[in-house]
Amino acid sequence: MSMNRAARTVLVAALLIPCVAVLAYVGTMRLCARQMAADDLSWLKREFRLSDSEMQRIRQLHEGYLPKCREMCGKIAEKQKEVETSLLNGEVPDQKMVELATLRAQCQTQMLRHFQEVSQAMPPEQGKRYLSEMQRLTLGFHQTFERAMGDMPSSGHVHGDH
């Protein structure tokens, strides 16, 4: 084999092999990621090691909760718009703000009630873990935010900023 031909063969292999490796890596990564997040509830089944019958019950609860959640979101969005319109008109929408906060609180209460129902459909230990994980992921954000605001030095806390 001539030196040039050998060099060309090695060069082609050196270019081709990384390309094949990248294709295999990206392809498998996407496939696995898609498989893992196949539907809304696939994470629950894996994370809390649920049986098919438990999943069936939880799916019913989930499907029952979604329309209520959507309805609540619609009401909040509507009230939010009203508040924004009032602000644009130069009004101080005290009452509307109270109504908006009430709707948000109702929404959170409904969500917590749903978490409780779902946790009861799980084995007790998993249910407890589910409940604390959901509270951390949903309400935890607000608590962390509020705690951070509370820890702020008074000189740096300007109400007009938020």
Add this chain to the structure above:
Amino acid sequence: MNEEMMQPIDAKLRELLQAARPEPALPPGFQSNVWRRIEKGEQASGWILERLAGWVLTPRLATAGLAAVVLLAAGAGAMRGMRTGEQDARDRYVASVDPSYLQR
């Protein structure tokens, strides 16, 4: 006259300088040895390339090598995909019960 006087001094100075910095004589065949070593280096790199090309062009070896690369890359991709997929799946569930979750 001046030049005539300078010549013996130059010669003496040259001798003195040579004595101070002696130039060692090159060993016999020094140049040919240098060229031989250069050729050997070229032959070695050529030999490596030919050997590699030989492996690449051997179907059994090429298939095994490629399979190993694909398996390793796919394994790493699967592990990464499972990690990101797990996170995506969790986010998807939490966002389905709390639509504000993804806006944070």
